[in-house]
Amino acid sequence: MGAVRKGLADAxxxxxxxxxxxxxxxDSVPEPCFYAGEVDITFDRTFGRGLDEIEVTCRLLVSRADDRSGQAALDRYLxxxxxxxxxxxxxxxxGAPGEPALGGLCDDLHLMRVQAYRMYEVGQVLYYGAELVVRVIGRG
Known part of the structure; x- marks a missing residue:
């Protein structure tokens, strides 16, 4: 799991x-920032541990020093x-068709959606941000 989250950040x-x-x-957010956060795992999507599915909720946070420029920066990244x-x-x-994704860490991945475009608080600092939900599939 850690290797997949690191692979998403590296990509x-x-x-x-x-x-x-x-x-x-x-623990602290150097802005602008992307990180892989929560993970939901669905085991055994195919028989015999053939395929697991993971949803990784990533966050993208930018400065809110100025409301207009902060949201414009977030929009560029999204x-x-x-x-x-x-x-x-x-x-x-x-990767190319037929090749594994993330340098071989998984079979495929797909950015499914962006959600929760809003203010986020980390520590006592507010950021503009959004969540990106990435679906990752691979052998079990």
């Missing part, structure tokens, strides 16, 4: 170096394409 960092990326929930797009970084991490 985003490789394509979006302006983001501080973590495969774990950091765009479907472009140099700041987290979605584009995760699509690239899928």
């Amino acid at each position: 985003v960092r490789d394509r979006t170096p302006s983001l501080n990326c973590f495969g774990y929930v950091p 765009a479907g394409s472009g140099p700041h797009s987290v979605k584009a970084a995760l699509v690239a991490a899928r």
